[in-house]
Amino acid sequence: MNGNEELMTKFYSAFQQRDYKTMNDCYSDDIVFSDPVFGLLKGEEVKAMWEMLCKNAKDLSIEFSDPHSEDEYGNCEWIAVYTFSKTKRKVVNKIKAYMKFAEGRIIEHSDAFSLYEWTKQAFGIKGLLFGWSGFMQHRIHRSARKSLIQFMNRNR
Numbered sequence: 001m002n003g004n005e006e007l008m009t010k011f012y013s014a015f016q017q018r019d020y021k022t023m024n025d026c027y028s029d030d031i032v033f034s035d036p037v038f039g040l041l042k043g044e045e046v047k048a049m050w051e052m053l054c055k056n057a058k059d060l061s062i063e064f065s066d067p068h069s070e071d072e073y074g075n076c077e078w079i080a081v082y083t084f085s086k087t088k089r090k091v092v093n094k095i096k097a098y099m100k101f102a103e104g105r106i107i108e109h110s111d112a113f114s115l116y117e118w119t120k121q122a123f124g125i126k127g128l129l130f131g132w133s134g135f136m137q138h139r140i141h142r143s144a145r146k147s148l149i150q151f152m153n154r155n156r
Contacts (some may be wrong), residue, residue: 004069008076011106012064015078019056020047028105036115037127037144044156045148046109052151059083071139074099081089084122091121 001009001063007026014022024047031091033046041049051058064078080093100108119140128134 001067002069003104004072004074004099006069007101007106008064008069008074008097008099009106012036012062012067012076015064016062018057018060020051020054023050023054026106027109028102028107031109033109033111035111036113036118036145037140037147038148039141041148042073045152048152049156051062056085057082058085069099069101072101076153080092081137089122090126091116091118092122093118099149123125 011023011026014020017093021066027046030043031046033041033049038049047117059082061081062078063081064076068139069074069075075096075098078095078097080095082091083089084091095111097115098108098112099106107131115137116127116130119127121127123131
């Protein structure tokens with residue numbers, strides 16, 4: 001296992017323990033993150049997102065596998081199982097993470113998953129019928145960003 005693979009393992013092992021401080025220590029100060037729910041986040045927004053997710057998680061379970069890195073790029077697969085707080089529905093989210101590394105830190109992190117599949121699980125019949133639509137996906141993104149901004153305003 002090379003240094004970048006060890007860093008990915010450290011990051012996801014910390015996530016399993018909801019240890020956002022260790023997770024955030026794996027990132028550079030100018031980290032760039034993206035996923036289908038939050039969109040593009042930078043720096044402190046990224047770190048606040050993980051803090052918010054870890055602190056608000058009630059029944060979060062994280063599994064990860066196959067951390068792989070060559071040169072400055074790496075990827076792994078991970079699964080998050082939790083109850084979506086707004087609907088009390090169980091979500092099993094299968095995610096592919098892509099990372100870029102520099103100077104022993106993660107400088108870019110992108111999580112890829114099907115927002116439609118996530119929406120079907122999180123919202124049930126509404127997600128099945130409308131989760132594919134740009135309108136619903138935009139509402140999900142806007143709601144996630146609003147929650148993050150409120151969290152940052154309360155905790156910073």
